Ligand SMILES: CC(=O)N[C@@H](CC(=O)O)C(=O)O
């Protein structure tokens with residue numbers, strides 16, 4: 255990235271990948287990618303090479319999140335540099351392959367953009383997930399998508415928390431972006447969720463085409479929800495949960511959770527309130543995949559980010 259006259263300049267985004275099946279039971283992304291592998295009409299844009307790709311085929315085949323370990327946590331420097339060996343967990347070997355094909359992560363050879371398609375059992379609607387508040391290319395893309403799909407809406411989750419950030423499949427790209435759409439049960443395909451995801455992907459590719467054609471995008475603001483804290487269920491000494499998400503919180507993703515508001519409900523009907531110091535916005539509420547990660551929901555706070563003007567580097 256270079257900056258001149260307050261405009262951030264980036265190389266054309268010529269190599270773009272769309273990942274589906276990073277989790278093998280999140281059906282919309284898997285079905286879309288398989289559809290696009292057969293017929294790529296939706297995703298063809300002039301001057302853009304877009305590659306649809308199933309990231310965890312063994313998990314897809316079994317319709318399970320992962321086989322040995324979560325692929326969307328596997329792209330750590332240690333894993334990516336581990337000597338190749340048959341004893342390595344399947345997803346670690348797969349991460350190394352993906353890093354070779356689409357990376358190497360952190361280098362000039364890496365793909366320009368990787369979209370990673372996910373579904374959640376939470377009532378989050380369409381959510382774009384960003385990993386950096388200073389990537390003005392993805393901020394501009396998110397702004398474009400939000401405007402283009404209105405009155406439909408799309409939230410933006412920013413995960414650059416020093417401890418809670420994880421090493422995603424998309425992190426191999428120069429500009430990583432996650433797309434999380436719910437609610438959709440694991441292993442289930444819902445047409446409305448599939449369609450929302452398809453529209454957002456088409457819109458994102460429209461943005462990339464415009465950018466590559468030399469369109470300059472003026473400065474703008476983007477409202478995001480920044481990941482703050484992970485909240486676990488109450489558990490007994492054996493690690494079993496002793497309460498459920500409270501009915502007043504269930505399905506209330508992106509709504510304010512105030513100190514004193516009901517948070518959990520014990521099996522005998524007692525309410526456990528939220529006791530944080532100030533109001534937060536909860537999301538990933540009751541995500542099925544997060545029971546094993548000791549996480550009932552995530553708290554976020556709202557923030558407005560200023561995106562710089564961008565355009566492509568003159569060649
Ligand atoms: C439900 C789910 O899989 N969510 C994704 C979120 C992300 O891609 O950052 C994950 O935990 O990897």
Ligand SMILES: [Zn+2]
Pocket residue numbers: 276277280371372373
């Ligand atoms: Zn997922």
